[in-house]
Amino acid sequence: MELLVDIALLSMLVATAVSLILVRGLVASIMLTSIYGLLSASFFVTMDAVDVAFTEAAVGAGVSPLLLLMTVALVGRVEQQPRKRHIAFPLLLVTVTGVLLIVGTLDMPPFGSADAPALQHVAPRYLQQSGEEIGIPNVVTSVLASYRAYDTLGEVLVIFTAGIAVILVLMLPGRRGSVPDDAGRQRPRNVVVNVVSKILIPFMLLFALYVQFHGEYGPGGGFQAGVIFASGIILYGLLYGLPSVCRVIPPPVVEALAALGVLLYALTGVLALLDGRPFLDYSVLATDPVTAQYLGITAIELGVGVTVASVIITIFYAFAAHLSEAQR
Amino acid sequence: MRYTIAMACVLSLFWLLNSGHYNAAMLGMGACSVLLVTWIVHRMQALDHESTPAHLVLRLPRYLGWLALQVLASNLDIVRRVWRRETDIDPVVARLPLPQSSDLGRVIYANSINLTPGTLTIDMGEDYLLVHALSGDLCDALATDEMSARVSELER
Amino acid sequence: MAGGNLLLASLAVAPVAIAGILCLRNRPNAREAVSIGASLLLLGISVAVYRALQAGDSPQWHSGELLPGLRIALSVEPLGALFALVASFLWLVTVVYAVGYMRGHNEQHQARFYAFFALSIGCVMGVAFAANLFTLFLFYELLSLSTWPLVVHAGTDEARHGGRVYLGILLTTSILFFLPAIILTWWTSGTLAFTPGGVFPPDVSPLLLSVLLLLFVFGVGKAAIMPFHRWLPAAMVAPTPVSALLHAVAVVKAGVFSVVKIGVYIFGLDQLAAVDSRDWLLYLAGFTLLAASIVALRQDNLKARLAYSTVSQLAYITLGVLLAVPDGVVGSGMHIAMHAFGKITLFFCAGAILVATHKTRVSQLGGLGRQMPFTMGAFLVASLCIVGLPPTGGTWSKWYLMLGTLDAGAWPLAFALILSSLLSIVYLTMIPVRAFSTFEGDAAAVEEGGIREAPLACCLAIGVTGAGCIALFFFPQPLYELVAGVPLWGRR
Amino acid sequence: MDIASYFNYWIVIVLMMLGFYIVIARGNLVKKLIGLNIFQTSVFILYISAGKVSDGAAPILTEGVSVYSNPLPHVLILTAIVVGIATTAVGLALVARIHEAYGTVEESQILEQDNAC
Amino acid sequence: MVLHWLSEACLLAGSFLLLTGALGFLRFPDIYARIHACGVTETLATSLILVALLLKSEAALPQVKLLFILLFLMFSGPTASHALAKAAWQGGVRPRATRDAGERPASPAGR
Amino acid sequence: MLTLTVVVILAVMLAGLARAFFARNVYDRVLAANLFGTKTVLLIAAISYLFGSPDFLDIAVVYALINYISVIGVLRVTEMRVIAQQEDKG
């Protein structure tokens, strides 16, 4: 059964990708991308990668199509028919890459084998000892936030960088002049959607926080929480307009929060330095090692969540401001 | 204030039901989360009778029960239409009056129409609903105003 | 160590002078005073070094390692001392001349001119005192670069083009041939130090040595062996003092000096004699000296004619070394000095003519002897020196070169030398002769009035170098002693 | 060699090739980014496939379960997903500005405009 | 036991409805009609399947979560349909209606 | 029976995909994506029971939320600038 689901999902992924090549409309492409995201997330679920599925759902099917759409709204949605495009070279390049990839798979451990080297060396320790060492059931979170916490710090920094980069490129409302105020324009009021969303948004936000704090026990964690939280805010922004959402959470505050999230993470690590232990060693936080791990993980996950949410909101602000400016 | 408390309560309930971990730390974080969300929602100026329709709680189940039956019935109808050899549809677009005064009532009405397969609100004006129905009789059924009346009653 | 400091001081003079010149760039008198002072100082240092060498002392200095086994090292050996003496003495003379010339000619950017002039001489000192090939290469390259601004001094398109050819050929040869040759040498022998008797171990493959010799001789583009001689005429776009000092003394002599040093201290005469490619190079040098003479014959532009003459004379020197016999080396060493005095005088004269009459072509010079008797007299003396006729110093160097060819048994080359000298009589000596004798067509030029010599400073310089040519005929002994020590140096 | 045991990987490879093709063959800047997205997502699928263990459970420690899938690829891919969205966001911001500056997001037209001046 | 069979029945019915919806989705002629077809699956089929799952699970927590999913979908599904229809309408897509708003007065309100 | 359900869901997804590809206008595609989203929610819920790990339901919740947000987002954005229709007709 697993295999069947597997094959079905993979085939659909291929079909989606092929359609993406054939389709010319950008909105159509974006819809297909979002479908691709959903499909791959489902695939991740069947592969037991729940945390990844969680993230891919939020990102691949949520945020990234949204960003794409906002861009397309700016730039027009028709992809032009290429006049004379040489496809021979790309085809060659792709073929070479493909052949190399296939060569690469030839000596790979067979799919699903339990005695693959990857499962023999480093991973077993995570599975067997993280329970004692870290004390939380979700091994992915243990690895993410403790064994390889430094990678995750890098990840937070990546997303922070993206935020800074987007602001640098597009500028935020409030940085370039004042917040665009489109109160004067009559926007079509969409009663049904607005009212329903108003009811749903608090639950989304709270659910995001739930995901934030239950990452140790089940799928989820700071990153997923941040994305969902930001999505809730973005929904509000989409429905009520940029000025309203900027009133709720002013752009400078989001920007500062993004930095503070990173700092929260990094300073949690620096605490260990002060005690002479290696960076990101949580054992300074409490006398009992397991409690210390728990505290440390909670703290850094919070940092991740804050940064991710703020950066995504920031990016939304930047795009939305650009969009409303372009419309004028 | 009333709405704020109501919202906080609902959110707390949501947290407690979802969480499954009831130690002090978790509950503390839950409390913080609820407060934070409530505060943000407050800033959104979204705390009103629309977002926390506590006043409907008593009358709602009855309406929902009725609605469920409607949904079931119209579902069967659609199923029949779909599986016919020639898809048996005869779409119409119609304007229905919108007697409800509050936004909430209108929304409930509109969404009830949407929930019921075969009918779909396309647009909502000040005093009318633009409805698309798969066939004239479905539209006529709506036009009998039973649903509208029930929603208005709910609203009262 | 005191000697070492002396060597360092010889390098330091130039930067100090440059700093002074640049600081005083808006005050011509002070600026030129600094130039002259610096050249006096440098001459003093050279003499001091020479005295030290005479006294049996060998001053040395070296830096830390730049590359494994490679340092910047300075030392003195007879040839270097000779070269340093000649160069620093002629610098002094040239600076004096330049003062007159540049003022007389109203040249622009004089401060820049003097600064780079000083820099070039600094580099020449570095070349002269280099104790290893690496140091030599360093200063050799710097010399190319620091003379470029002098060559393109005029800033015209023509000057730029000349500059490009100049630098293009010099850089190409040095990077493509000289540098790999150095690296190869270092790679095979493990050292680059100038060692009496050569550095190569006896078991080096002959092919490698052949290739190396080719690379070295062609790589030292400044020695102007054909086909890499084009830069020399191209560089004649420079102001005359530049041509005089650099293309009679500093640059070209740095080239042949390098060839001599490489022949004597890298290969060693014995090993050099055994290298297969030497024969080819000998004949190439022979060809160059003949061909350049013939080309010179056909040049109407005075400076171009002098330039080709230089090409020809440089080939003499290269040839002398390649003969790989002591007499040849002595001839080469002496010719470095003799040719320097002779050629610089010729250039001075050409410059003087330019300043005084704005004439640049040989065909215009008929009858000029009346107008500029002193200049043309000096011209005659100097051309005799180049040709190698008494009573000038050139006689001796040509004599030893002839001896060398005979010693090496290279009859055809001896013949070539003689033929070339005869040719040079035609293309050089005929100029003053024509200037003094009055032909029909030239009479008009003469009418215009009496003696109109170049500025005093120019004449002074011409007088000094012209006198030098003659003096070297009568007192060649110190020079000979110095040069004769070259093949034997270090074996004591 | 068991074909079926590699089927998964080969499909993933096809996906990667398709994504890669879109990136390099398409001239629309937005479409390129979409292709990039597909390409990256396919790599994620490769990693996750490699971490799967037959009959394994999701790596959340549970009583009575002993076989888990490999958690490490999951961790890595979580990070990689973040990197992907970050890149997409920056890329889209650039596209927006490019449109502002050039009035088009077609590579060929941009090239024309650049060459014109 | 009863619960089990009940849940199986729900699943069967739900699956059937899903198929129906998909078929309608494919066969119906225009966007509005297709939204109706989706509506089928959205509401009843989803509810049926989720209820079936709810019946299958023993623990309380999953049940709560299923309930929440159901609730969310009940809220969001119709709203999304509506929003879509409205967007299509505003975008100028007109249904292939045989009777065009004839029953009720006034012309179809555009914008 | 659960298996059957999963198969059906997959089939429906395939239908959605086909529609998304062959659609003649943007809204059809949005509809397809929406359909896809809700089906994914069901699929994950079903799978989590099929594979016996009901913990995954959180993911389904997220899907339900995200799907709604993105559909609304899509519509708002398409609305924001009633983008020209050429793509549909062409």
Place this chain on the structure above:
Amino acid sequence: MLSHLPILPVLLPLLGAPICALLRKPVAAWLFACTVALLTFAAAIALLAQTWQQGVLSYALGGWAAPWGIEYRIDLLNGLVLTLVSGMASAVLLGGRASIWRETPEEKRSLFLVAFLLCLAGLQGIAATGDAFNLFVFLEISSLSTYALVATGRDRRALVAAYNYLIMGTIGATFILIGIGFIYMLTGTLNMMDLAQRLPALTESRTAFAGFVFIIVGVCLKLALFPLHLWLPGAYTHASSMVTVFLAATATKVALYVLIRFSFSVFRLEFSTLALPLETVFLTLGIVAVFAGSLVAIYQPDLKRGLAYSSVAQIGYMVIGVGVGTVIGLQAALVHLFNHALMKGALFMALAAVVYRVGDGKFSSLRGIGREMPLTCACMLLGGLSLIGVPGTAGFISKWYLVVAVADREQWVLVALILAGSLLTAVYIWRLVETVYLGVPGPRQVPDSPAGRAEAPPGLLAVSVVLALANVYFGFDTRLPVEAASGAAESLFAAGQP
């Protein structure tokens, strides 16, 4: 604090960036960024000194031992790269204020500095880490910030350049990711040392081969090795001046470091050469890069673009050094890595000063600028001479080692080609020199540039002079780069022996 030295060169900018983002006033942000960069530099120097004395330093992040946690492993090679990168960053920040202020609008300045610090943190992270995946993460940090920095250029083409860089860079990074995935699947570990121990057993594995190829191709994309260099000229040309200085001096260097690290440390050399005819590939591509880059550089009407192509060529030299596959070859590559940073730093810095005055870097605008800005142009000249490889400059030292390395393998044709390559360099540098010193100045567009002698602002000028003098200094006192490089090269080879 001494025991934490390995982490500090990364941690400082990493912490500094978010703090800098909180500072709203550009001047405050600049002061802060300078402080951070200088501290980083100091830490890197201290670290280098420590590795010199103690050999390899290992630092277990989070307290988790190596294969399970992430490890920082600093040897001479890392130390050298860390010092170089942080040193250049300090120089750019300290001296570049005027240029940044001129070329960046007021409201973007502090963000620019944040992005700069992030880029620094990313590059330092790449250079310090001992974990393959961690390398990928920091690679992305540096790349993303670089895209943004490039996009801040004033010209609209900067946007396109940044976009192209983004696409190519991401493809490269994704390739690296694929490669890391393959080798992870084979070995089960991500730690470089651990990988190095496990990979020799897998020489036969086609998966390891594919992983290796993917990593190398990905890194070469980042490295802009011909023919994967297409992003580089645009990015360097249109980015704002200080970004160009920093990128040219550091980014490709770090990529080269990664190349060396992977092909010598992670995959041992035997593996690398067995898997691919690396020697042939690198030598061929390197020499082609040298010629293609130089030839194109000669014909550029814009100096900045010309120098960008020159970077492509110089990367070719470094890759040749790597491709020779001997200790001395590697040493040559590393020495050139260090020296090239100095040369290009000096050249681009001086160019930035000129651009500050005349508005752009076109040759037509540079005519005769040597008289107006003698010091700046002298710096440019020194940098150029060093680039040519004139003796007495740092460039000569690297050329020397390179030729010796190639001569050691008795590949004489290659020797000739390498030297001919420097001639091409001489051509475009001399074009610059002629333009600057002999050209007749045309009318200037920049309104506030005073006529006559007008040197660049003191900061820019000072840094240019320092960098130019460094070119001369390291042409004579070669101990630092040469000894560090030889130590690093030897240890890389020693590690390669079974």
